[in-house]
Amino acid sequence: xxxxSNETLNARQTALVPQTFGGAARAGLASxxxxxxxxxxxxxxxxxxxxxxxxxxxVTRVLEKLGVLKSNGGFLYSxxxxxxxxxxxxxxxxxxxxxxxxxxWKTGLFLTLFWAWKGVELDLVYRGQALLFxxxxxxxxxLPKVLVDQFIYNPLWASWTQILAYWFIEHHFKPKTLxxxxxxxxxxxxxxxxxxxxxxxxxxxxxxxxxxxGNLQIPLFNFALCFWSLMLSSLTKExx
Numbered sequence: 001x002x003x004x005s006n007e008t009l010n011a012r013q014t015a016l017v018p019q020t021f022g023g024a025a026r027a028g029l030a031s032x033x034x035x036x037x038x039x040x041x042x043x044x045x046x047x048x049x050x051x052x053x054x055x056x057x058x059v060t061r062v063l064e065k066l067g068v069l070k071s072n073g074g075f076l077y078s079x080x081x082x083x084x085x086x087x088x089x090x091x092x093x094x095x096x097x098x099x100x101x102x103x104x105w106k107t108g109l110f111l112t113l114f115w116a117w118k119g120v121e122l123d124l125v126y127r128g129q130a131l132l133f134x135x136x137x138x139x140x141x142x143l144p145k146v147l148v149d150q151f152i153y154n155p156l157w158a159s160w161t162q163i164l165a166y167w168f169i170e171h172h173f174k175p176k177t178l179x180x181x182x183x184x185x186x187x188x189x190x191x192x193x194x195x196x197x198x199x200x201x202x203x204x205x206x207x208x209x210x211x212x213x214g215n216l217q218i219p220l221f222n223f224a225l226c227f228w229s230l231m232l233s234s235l236t237k238e239x240x
Contacts, residue, residue: 017189017190018189025196027196028193028194030197031196031197032199035197035201042224043208046223046224049220063216078119078120082115082119083119084222085115086118086222087108087111087114088112091108091111094107094108110169119218123218129144129149145210150203159195160187205224209221
């Protein structure tokens with residue numbers, strides 16, 4: 001694709017991004033409505049895992065073994081497991097559904113490395129929150145953790161770095177596109193849209209995750225991330 005074609009594509013993509021707060025909010029709400037049903041299903045599954053841990057001994061024993069594995073593995077476990085569940089598994093599923101697309105391996109490799117980094121980053125966030133607010137499922141512990149996660153960490157860091165990563169994928173891994181004005185000139189509106197579209201699903205979900213002991217929060221996040229990616233991949237058509 002020529003530079004002129006790239007500029008035209010970027011201009012078209014930028015034109016599709018809402019340029020007002022109201023437009024960004026409406027786009028986010030529309031996406032949230034589309035994601036509501038799979039999100040509710042995921043809440044119930046994640047909540048069932050937490051309930052099983054606290055009230056059903058066979059599930060408790062299995063998860064305690066997983067927790068020991070996470071404790072022993074530390075940040076390495078977080079990197080490998082999050083890279084696997086956030087990058088490898090969804091990419092394999094997409095490659096099965098789109099066998100004619102020979103470029104999927106590049107996307108899969110990039111997403112595996114990206115989510116491996118995110119796994120370490122989230123591990124740091126979870127550990128830092130435990131130091132600040134303690135552990136347990138009490139409201140006094142969960143509420144500040146969820147607020148920091150979704151209204152500080154997410155807007156200030158997580159959302160725009162993910163936007164940047166997927167922009168890089170969409171533009172065929174060309175480094176110069178990371179400086180594109182079409183991206184940074186609309187980043188604020190993109191962040192608003194992404195936040196609103198994800199809050200409805202992930203605020204309840206991270207509440208469930210934080211209700212688990214510290215050594216099981218990354219494993220439960222990995223499950224949610226993988227399951228969420230697979231559900232959306234199955235229920236929606238990938239857009240170019």
